[in-house]
Amino acid sequence: MPPKYPPGRPLSPKTYEVYSRGQRNMLLPCSVPGCCKSRFGVAPICSAHLYHRNRYGHALGVPISPRDLHPVASLVVPFLSRNADHAAVKAAAEFFSNWLHAASSGHEVPARKEMAHLEGFGVTGTQLLEAATSCWVYSRWNPGRLPDDVRLTFALALCVFRVAPPKRAGVRWRAERVGKAGGKTAYGYRQPNYQCIPTTARRDAGELIRARLGLFLMNVTAALEAEDTAENNVRKALATGFTLTGSTLTGFKPTTPAPQRGEETQQ
Numbered sequence: 001m002p003p004k005y006p007p008g009r010p011l012s013p014k015t016y017e018v019y020s021r022g023q024r025n026m027l028l029p030c031s032v033p034g035c036c037k038s039r040f041g042v043a044p045i046c047s048a049h050l051y052h053r054n055r056y057g058h059a060l061g062v063p064i065s066p067r068d069l070h071p072v073a074s075l076v077v078p079f080l081s082r083n084a085d086h087a088a089v090k091a092a093a094e095f096f097s098n099w100l101h102a103a104s105s106g107h108e109v110p111a112r113k114e115m116a117h118l119e120g121f122g123v124t125g126t127q128l129l130e131a132a133t134s135c136w137v138y139s140r141w142n143p144g145r146l147p148d149d150v151r152l153t154f155a156l157a158l159c160v161f162r163v164a165p166p167k168r169a170g171v172r173w174r175a176e177r178v179g180k181a182g183g184k185t186a187y188g189y190r191q192p193n194y195q196c197i198p199t200t201a202r203r204d205a206g207e208l209i210r211a212r213l214g215l216f217l218m219n220v221t222a223a224l225e226a227e228d229t230a231e232n233n234v235r236k237a238l239a240t241g242f243t244l245t246g247s248t249l250t251g252f253k254p255t256t257p258a259p260q261r262g263e264e265t266q267q
């Protein structure tokens with residue numbers, strides 16, 4: 001592979017300007033508070049935070065795994081199946097079905113390749129709706145981990161794409177010690193590589209879901225919270241203790257004085 005910039009060949013003025021700007025920028029620290037690494041290229045952040053920004057929309061973005069969403073999904077999925085005949089739920093599921101169909105038909109839609117991949121696995125619009133709704137409700141109930149900004153936009157798309165297994169992109173060799181085989185120490189094993197979903201596909205899909213289903217998702221969150229409040233009220237009512245209004249023992253006033261201990265023994 002030839003070197004990028006051969007020594008005998010001068011850089012063009014524009015390339016040299018970008019190159020020298022990057023060299024000067026890399027002397028500065030990452031702009032994320034608490035990070036001491038140097039900046040990467042002309043970016044205002046280091047390479048590690050750049051990786052997170054490209055994948056999760058924000059330098060401080062984190063991946064939201066199915067395990068994170070499981071407690072929320074266990075509430076959202078029954079709710080959507082209970083209200084499957086509701087016009088809004090039908091329309092939202094149809095939106096995802098149409099998106100899948102358009103992508104597999106070759107129309108220019110956001111995240112076409114990713115949606116066509118989902119269609120190939122036989123994913124339905126209802127499954128995608130459940131994933132997107134769970135992600136939205138998770139963000140509302142865990143704003144510290146998934147704030148309602150570009151991070152939620154990316155997470156919505158990723159939760160939808162994750163309904164089917166990712167695309168395989170070859171196999172890589174992990175050169176690690178894995179144990180002993182036949183008296184010799186075995187090294188290395190094959191691990192599948194998965195194709196990374198492009199940043200544009202993540203952003204475009206998330207923005208489309210927000211634009212079309214934002215109001216629906218807010219209504220679902222409000223309904224789930226109302227259900228939860230009603231349940232809590234019932235629980236609170238059942239757990240309320242009883243207050244004594246009066247006692248028959250203390251409230252009773254005998255007309256004749258009770259016999260004394262000494263008198264009782266004399267009789």
Ligand SMILES: [Zn+2]
Pocket residue numbers: 030031032035036037045046047048049
């Ligand atoms: Zn950093």
